[in-house]
Amino acid sequence: MKTGRWAVSLWGILFFFAGSFVQAQAPDSLVTYLKTHAPTDTTYIRAMDQAVFTLIYKKADYPRADSLSRQMVDVATRLSYWSGLVAGYRNRASTNYMAANYEQALVYFQKTVDAVEQHNLPPVMLYKALGNLASGHEKLGHDEQVLQMALRAIAIQEKYHIKPRMPVPHRLIGGTLVKMGKKQQAIPYYQEAGVIFREMGDPRGIAIFENQLGDFYMDLGQPTAALPHFRKSLAMSRQLNFELLRADALDGMAQVMNTLNRPDEGLAYARQALAIAVRQQNQLGITTAYNTIGALYQTKQDFSQAETYLRKAIDVADNYNFRDELRKSSQHLANLLGQQNKYQQAYAFQLRKNNLTDSATLVRTNAEIERLLIQYETEKKEAHIRLLQKEKQLDQEETNQARWQRNALLMGAILMILLGMTIGAWLLNRARVQRLQEAIQLRQQIAHDLHDEVGSTLSSISLLSGHTDKLLSENRPETAQKMVQKIYIDARQILESIDEIIWTINPGNDSLQRIVLRLQEYAQPLMESKQIAFNFYVDSALDQLPVSMEVRRNLYLIGKEAINNLIKYSEATRATLRFERQNSQFKVVIEDNGRGFDADQLSSRTGQQSMQQRALAMGGKLTVRSVPGQGTTLELTSAAI
Structure with a gap:
C-alpha cells in the first residue's frame, strides 16, 4: 500500500496493541498512582501500561512513552511477570512505530513474540504478537515475512478458535499480494477483513477500512472505484470527530483527483489535510500533505510550486527521520527535476532515494540513475563541443587578415579535420549513449518481468511448500494434495512466463x-x-x-x-x-x-x-x-x- 498514510498505520496496529489488562482510568489518577506507589506489584505495571497508552495515542509524547516502557520491562523482569514483560516490549515497539522508527520497532515486535513463546503464554497473546510483527515487516517492505507472520497468526486463531478475530492479518496479506502483482488473489483477503471489521461492530474500524479499500483500488489503478470509499471514510470520520482519519481520507481524495487530472480539486482536499496535520502538530501528516501538494502542482505544470512543496516534504522527513516519506519525496523531486532537464540535480535526489531503498528495488532504481547520468553526461559533452566551436570562431576573428590569406588553404584543411573529428566523436558518443539507453531499457524490462511474473510465484511456491510439510506432519494428506496441485500449477505458470519473456526479447x-x-x-x-x-x-x-x-x-x-x-x-x-x-x-x-x-x-x-x-x-x-x-x-x- 501507499506510504505516508498515517491514520491507517495507526489503526492497523491499535487492534493489536490493546493489551488484555489495560484499565480505563483517567490520566490524572494514573499519574498520581505512579507517583505515590512503589513498583512492587503487578498492579503498578498495569497502571504503567495505561499511562503509556495515553502518552502514545492521545498525547503523541513518544520520548516519555519510551522511557516509561523501559521501566515496565525492568519491573516486569524483576517480578517475573511475563505478561507485563510482553506489554513492555509491545509498548516500546508501538512507540518506535508511531515515531516512524520502523527498524527499531521491528526489533521489539520480535522480542514480544520471543517472550510469549519462551514463557509459554496463552495463544491469544501469540496471535496478537504475530500480527504486530507482520505490521512491522510491512513498513520495511519485507513481503515474504509479512505473509509468513500473518498466515501464522491466522492459523493460530483458527486452531484455538480465538475470538474476537482481528482484521489486520487479512489486510496485511491482501496488501502484500497487491505489491507482488497478485491483485485478484488479494480481493478475498480484503473482503474477509471487511467481514471481521463488521463483526467487531466498531464504527472507527469500519471507517478506516473504507479508507483502506480506497487505497486498494488506487493500487489496482481504478481511481473512480476508490473515490466512493474515500468519501464514505471522510463522512464517517467527521461524524466520529476522528481528525486523524479525516486527514487521511482527504489525502486519498487529493490523490484520486490527481490521477483523474483534476489537480485544482485535489489541492482543495490536500490543503484541508495539511491544516489538520498542522493543527495536531503531526509531522508525518505534514510531510505527506506537502508531498501530495507537490505532486498536484506538478500535474498543473507549475514546477516552481511543485519543487517548493517537495523540498519542504524532504526537509521535514529528514528532520524527523521519516525514511518512507524521505524516499518517496526524493523520488518525486528527482522525477520533477528530470522533467525540467535538470539532470545533475535529479541525479543527486535519485541517488539519495537509492540509498534509502532496500535491495528488492535496487535493480530498477539503478537503471533509473544510469539513465539520468547518461542524459546528464550527454548534455555536458554537447555543451563542451559548442564551447570549442565558439572558441575556434573567436580565434579565427582575432587572426591577422594577411596571415589568414597566406595560410587559408592550410588552416581550412586543419579546421576541416578538427571539425570532422569533433562531429565524428559526437556522433559516435551519441550512438553509444543510444545503445546504452536501449540496453538499460531492455534490462529494466527483463528485471520487471522476472520480478512480476516469476519472483512472486516462486515466493508463493516457497510458502506453499512449507505449509505442505506442516500439513503432512499433521496427517492431513487431502489438504496437502491440494497444496501440491497448486504448486504444480504455479510451476507451470513460471515456465509459461519465462517462455513468453524469452520469446519477447528474441x-x-x-x-x-x-x-x-x-x-x-x-x-x-x-x-x-x-x-x-x-x-x-x-x-x-x-x-x-x-x-x-x-x-x-x-x-x-x-x-x-x-x-x-x-x-x-x-x-x-x-x-x-x-x-x-x-x-x-x-x-x-x-x-x-x-x-x-x-x-x-x-x-x-x-x-x-x-x-x-x-x-x-x-x-x-x-x-x-x-x-x-x-x-x-x-x-x-x-x-x-
Missing part, C-alpha cells in the same frame, strides 16, 4: 508474422476445448512487416488477454481473429457471437484498462464494441513500427 521474432503464428497456436486449442468454431484470417501484405520488441510484446499480451476473456466469459459458438492492413497501419479484429456486455461499464475482471494502457504504449488505439446478447468486437489499430 530478435528473430521481430515480425508481425511471428506474432500471428504465436497467437494462432495459443488460441486454437482453447477454442477447440470450448467447441467454438474459430476462423483465422491474415492479410498477406502483413507477412514480413517488422515490429519493435515493445510493440510485439504489447500486441501479443493484448491478443492473449482478449482471447482469454472470450473463452471465459463470452459463451460464444463462433469467433474470428483477423489481421488487416490499412494504408500505413495494421488492424487486429477479434469478434464473437457471444452474450456480450455493457461496454460503457469497465470491468477489472476483463482487464480492459490494462489492454487500453498497452495499446497507448504501442502508439495504437483500442476500441471495444459490445451489446448484451449481440456479441463483442475488439478492434486494435496501430502504426507499423
